[in-house]
Amino acid sequence: MQPSKQPPSAAKSRRSKWWLEPAIALGIAIAFAVIMPLFLPVFRLRLLGRFVALAIAALGIDLIWGYTGLLSLGHGIFFALGGYAFAMHLNLQLPEGQIPNFFSLYGVDELPWIWQPFYSLPITLISIVLIPAIVAGLLGYLVFRNRIKGVYFSILTQAALLVFFNFFNGQQELINGTNGLSTNRYEIFGVASGAPEAQLAFFQLSTVMVALVYLLCRWLTQGRFGRMLVAIRDDEVRARFAGYDPTGFKILVFAVSGAIAGIAGALFTVQTGLITPGFMEVPFSIEMVIWVAVGGRASLIGAIIGTLLVRSAQTFLSEWSPEAWLFFQGALFLIVVTVLPQGLYGWFRDWAIPKLRSRFGLQPRLVSYPDIDLNPDVQQEKDELEHLDG
């Protein structure tokens, strides 16, 4: 933990204005959602909307990797589950008695029972969050209960990803197998979901959701719960010996992270117009990790910035030459891991900004204190103790 840098009074006043940060985050998001459509052509806006949806998934990855130190290579599962849930709901927006077209290809006459609940919008919205959370929680329970961790966890999540991919790929009669479900033609609230006005609404919804999920993650990573996550990341054994149960925390945070990925998947699906088992392929899930790594681990804002940057770079480079992008992506993995372990945000925070400040003759911020009594944290603690005594 870095020592908090505010003097005690500032820390206190910030606590009393707890609504300030949510207000700012939501304000920025709404401003972004309103201003961007004025500048960008429809095509670019749809692209940006997808990136924003992916940034939500990146926040989930940051929560579990950046803060808890568990590298999940299987987030594509939860992403795709959320996407499938929403796509199934859209596919059922048909006149009474009809079932989606593709079923006739495989000679299915009756709607499979798995599809039935998705007629209703509330159940769909709940299951977008709940199904990935339950799957993640179950997988987490089976893995963490045995204290399987580190690289083993990564490999097992990757294997689980492969299993889900195979399952969804193989079930032609149930969910159209390899072809996946398309959503563009189907209606939501009486508007075709591929129509520009619906897409604009989805873009704005994604932007607001990013802000909300960001706030959720902020809230989770602050305070005791957040410190527990960092403790598990830095030394799980000590956390256990200190009397905490890391397993429960890990399962919970994995489930939350899965739910976030589910939301991202649903928003991404409606903006792409298609969900296929391809989202459960290994490269996509590992790519999610690199967005967080580029932006900066354990800094939620870094996850958002990283996703937008990497995805934009991918769009521009692939339009120029697809080969260049793959080389660039590989190099990105290597560079981030070897040269920029804290990501861009960490680089700015730890190196560029202090450097700039000293360039302009400003005092560099104190990171350590000459005397323990001058440390704001210690002072604050003293104040509180005296307050209690008095």
Next chain:
Amino acid sequence: MIELAVGIFNGIGIGSVLLIAALGLAIVFGLMGVINLAHGELMMLGAYATFVVQNVFRDLDAGDGVFGLYIIVALPVAFLVSAIAGLILERGVIRFLYGRPLETLLATWGVSLILRQLVRSVNWLLTIAILLFCALFFGGMWLLRRRPNWEGMKGWAIAILLPLSLAIAGVAGWAMTGNAALARPWFGPRNLDVRTPPWLRGGFELGAYRLPYSRMFIIVLTILCLVGIYWFFNRSDWGLRIRSVTQNRNMSACLGIPTGTVDALTFALGSGLAGIAGCAITLLGSVGPNVGQNYIVDTFMVVVVGGVGNIFGAIIAALTIGVSTYLLGSGALARVFEDINSLQFVAEFLRFFTSTSMARVMVFALIIAFLQVKPSGIFPQKGRTAEL
């Protein structure tokens, strides 16, 4: 019953491919704690090396059957190519990441992306550009290293040399783009077919079934590899050093074992085994840039189930996974239960998993169930850590 036996034989064939692939991974993971996601791509390099050797032999062949011998040459060539690639990977990247397994995972994934794209687009142009870059950058560094104030100027030297040599190599490559002969890709993105040598085609007839010779060859190859590994680890000096570093790195270093060299050697050995695995899989199917990806997760499961760094565990795990995947996927097991009236529901249940992809679902479920009983594999490493 004979169907079951044939199924087991085929399963052992699959398992032995998994085993050669997983051997290298298990050795590297056991010694260095490094998960190498580029292992599949090292297999791919071995497969492409086999393809090249095969082409050379096809050109040499004057109708006297020399072509059939290419596989004998291809094995050591594939081993060497992958081992050298692994050595470069270890010295260039992984060396800096010891003790950070998750970062190593990401870095090797980056390497695997680069390697996959490299075989798709490699041509003389790219080769010349890369060689030019290496000559300029590493040559420049080598020249500057002799200066007395090297440590002080190292950062600046890299900052100037790297973009400069990149720019020169890029411009040189761009200037030569017009030359069609240089710009033609060597392999291209398509899958290429390696022709099986004539003496490995066909199979051993067994009633209505056939045991292909190529699978037998792979099984024999696996056994040879195992014997070789066993000899190397138990009878050679470097094998002894590798084992001692695996058991206690610090103590070995204190006793004068060059742990850095041991790491590099082990990594090269593991990569070389991947190359042999790549050579073996050319007998089963075509060679493509994504060939390694098909095996990578399965080989990891072998390592996880077998227990880290334990070769005997890897053998059992690979054979079990191979046999159960094949028996479930081909439906042989379901048919066994069909004959027994009282067990119809078992047959029904197993029939649901009769396809390669559904068999993988089932096997993964079994693996997860197994790990609930033995979380650190069949043969866990014994130690005195507080957490086990």
